[in-house]
């Protein structure tokens with residue numbers, strides 16, 4: 226058999242692992258106890274990491290002496306625990322639905338620290354926002370009229386920002402299905418918004434954008450074009466108090482760039498049939514073999530990044546125009562507050578998912594399948610796959626163990642319920658009851674797409690109680 230040789234070449238992708246996680250990995254009995262109590266899988270969260278991530282952003286703004294407000298994009302994680310933490314930290318929360326907004330208000334977050342950016346805003350959401358004087362980001366004219374109608378009904382006014390898109394970048398317009406085209410905003414505000422006009426109850430206060438993708442240059446250029454628009458609006462007495470640059474701040478999941486490059490090289494080789502598969506069914510994750518040639522690109526998040534979080538923000542804000550003026554000076558000169566709405570990156574190292582092994586079997590291709598007490602929606606990426614090696618905690622370490630490559634499979638009765646599409650190399654075959662720990666899953670991964678098909682209950686979400694971190698079981702509270 227060539228298995229050992231093959232095992233050696235299954236590329237690893239070792240995740241950056243915060244100290245609190247390593248601490249838990251070293252307490253396998255406590256972790257097993259949690260799963261006995263709460264079922265499998267459980268999601269465990271840690272708000273101190275969330276706070277640290279915010280601190281990084283805050284420092285960048287402080288260094289540049291910029292007026293700023295950071296909103297946590299709530300949609301990246303459903304737990305209330307981060308809302309409570311955001312309140313304690315005095316940061317804002319970006320809400321994208323009625324329920325998200327209602328929870329934040331109930332948690333006592335000040336209305337001026339909230340924003341509604343929901344893609345679809347129903348009457349109830351608009352009503353709640355207006356009633357509490359929460360800023361609403363307007364996406365289109367129909368929405369503006371619905372807000373006007375609700376304000377009339379309530380006898381109130383609506384504090385609004387305008388979402389814009391269609392920025393010019395390298396000679397072309399950046400497409401987005403969201404927002405007003407930047408070229409239409411001036412006319413819209415001048416002709417429609419304000420006293421004596423059809424949208425008399427809308428009070429303009431700022432501009433907002435959220436770009437798809439992860440380009441800092443595009444964000445810089447969009448911010449400059451927004452500031453230029455703000456200047457033109459000022460001439461017509463529309464005062465821009467803030468520009469919100471949205472989210473999409475890259476983070477880094479991996480320890481090694483070499484591993485990241487090696488993985489892609491091996492994946493291309495596997496898809497070209499030059500080596501044994503390293504993904505389930507030789508899934509190319511975006512690469513495919515057409516007419517003997519490898520086509521396409523990796524269709525996943527870029528799990529390795531050198532410019533991330535605060536470095537990413539710094540790069541956006543330190544962009545200079547050909548005449549030497551930079552973004553930070555422009556914003557200060559215009560007296561504009563810079564806002565941002567990071568979701569994923571504020572949750573860096575803030576959560577893990579722990580699951581239990583139910584069975585092992587060999588499939589007809591000869592691959593080991595490790596059945597987990599969880600399903601694919603409990604670790605589901607909006608891109609092709611989540612590419613980090615999990616940690617496996619073996620109850621018993623075997624002295625005569627052989628390395629093995631495995632696929633983790635889930636509990637839904639679907640062929641496609643493969644929890645990770647990557648083949649994972651392990652020092653020994655996991656046993657029933659062993660734990661599999663997925664790192665850094667708090668941002669989008671653990672429950673953004675979670676469903677309860679088969680009536681499986683949703684995973685329980687626990688938070689590490691910061692003040693008592695260190696003693697068993699009582700360390701955690703349910704969200």
Ligand SMILES: *Cc1c(COP(=O)(O)O)cnc(C)c1O
Nearest residue numbers: 298435472473474566567568569
């Ligand atoms: C999704 C979203 C965010 C957060 O994006 P991240 O990639 O999680 O940082 C912020 N603002 C808006 C409007 C969004 O749609």
